[in-house]
Amino acid sequence: MKGIVEFVLVAAIAFLLVWATYWHLMIGKTVEFQLMTNERDVLSTINKMEQIKIGLPYALRYSFEKAFYDLGQKGGYNAIPSNIPTKDGLPYWRYGNEFYIPKWYEETAKATKIYLNEYIEKATGNSIYKEVKVDRSSVNATSDELLVLKGSNCKVETNLNVSIFLDMNRFKVYEVAEEYVKNHCSEVFYCDTTDPDRVCAWYYQDKEEVLVIDERYKIIIWNVTENSYELVKPVLKFKIKC
Amino acid sequence: MKGFGIFSFLLIAIIAEATIILFFTIPVFLFKYHLTINLKVQYDYNEGETAVLSLLRLPYQDQEAYKIFSEWPIRYYNDENAKKFLKEKINITSLSKCYKLFNSTDVILKSGNCDPKEVLAEAYIFVPYNPKSLVEKYVLVYDR
Numbered sequence: 001m002k003g004i005v006e007f008v009l010v011a012a013i014a015f016l017l018v019w020a021t022y023w024h025l026m027i028g029k030t031v032e033f034q035l036m037t038n039e040r041d042v043l044s045t046i047n048k049m050e051q052i053k054i055g056l057p058y059a060l061r062y063s064f065e066k067a068f069y070d071l072g073q074k075g076g077y078n079a080i081p082s083n084i085p086t087k088d089g090l091p092y093w094r095y096g097n098e099f100y101i102p103k104w105y106e107e108t109a110k111a112t113k114i115y116l117n118e119y120i121e122k123a124t125g126n127s128i129y130k131e132v133k134v135d136r137s138s139v140n141a142t143s144d145e146l147l148v149l150k151g152s153n154c155k156v157e158t159n160l161n162v163s164i165f166l167d168m169n170r171f172k173v174y175e176v177a178e179e180y181v182k183n184h185c186s187e188v189f190y191c192d193t194t195d196p197d198r199v200c201a202w203y204y205q206d207k208e209e210v211l212v213i214d215e216r217y218k219i220i221i222w223n224v225t226e227n228s229y230e231l232v233k234p235v236l237k238f239k240i241k242c
Numbered sequence: 243m244k245g246f247g248i249f250s251f252l253l254i255a256i257i258a259e260a261t262i263i264l265f266f267t268i269p270v271f272l273f274k275y276h277l278t279i280n281l282k283v284q285y286d287y288n289e290g291e292t293a294v295l296s297l298l299r300l301p302y303q304d305q306e307a308y309k310i311f312s313e314w315p316i317r318y319y320n321d322e323n324a325k326k327f328l329k330e331k332i333n334i335t336s337l338s339k340c341y342k343l344f345n346s347t348d349v350i351l352k353s354g355n356c357d358p359k360e361v362l363a364e365a366y367i368f369v370p371y372n373p374k375s376l377v378e379k380y381v382l383v384y385d386r
Binding site for chain 2: 003006007009010013014017018020021039040043044047048050051052054055056058059062063065066115118119122123220221222224228229231
């Protein structure tokens, strides 16, 4: 009987020791696996954030180009104010003695902000940019919030204020248009051929429409009909009636 | 019966000793093994990602190489200089002669007849505005 008790005792101790060893190893593996997963998650999140930071000036430039193109097609306004006369969806920049020339830096900034937030939302799920400023030589996007990029077990925060520099003559298409509207209402064609940075304007009198083309730049635009990108020259369309 | 008691004592001692050995030696070996695997996984992963980040930041014609990826389907898909540039830089950053760089629609660069699998890194690139897709995924795979 005593022998059986001893045997059971030995077996129980052996069982407990083996069991303890097993759990010790399993817990160790689990902890190690978690650490490995966390480390990889941290690295992955940081690298993703770095990719976003490298790409932001490009996203801002593409947003600006798209905004510039879209506004040009709509007479320089994001939304045409109700007090401005329109025809065929285009605003009159001049109607008799009244002038309705848009504040193009502000309008471009508004549209750029919308597109830039689309980019950042696509990449991170957040649209953080509260303000975009456009002037003659630069575009600046700022946010008072930090961009938070969440991994499975971590989050990375960073400030994503971003700027790009523009050619000083980037808005010449608007400057030429304004000058044209104020001084050349009845002329058929205007083009400063002495300027190597050529910007041309056509006035179609029967349509009361002005088309201003910036010959220097090409903008990459997604052509929905063709389902592909194309390089186009910036165009500004608007109406005029003297 | 006395013999059986000694036998039991010895048996416990052997099991205990074996367990102690199991407790301390095997975990040490396993830890080392896992640490090696763990570090290898981390290293491979981070090496690939670092190679891609380095590649994106490299200067190319007053811009960064990022622009080549961004505007690949518009400006660079048939630009031999851009291809040559990428090929040289991938050779340097990955130290590999067996690699493949591709996106969702196109294989941009591929070396020889090999099938790389060892290191894989992804880059999410902002592309010119397109309402369907603002971000394109590029993948670089290479063997050391």
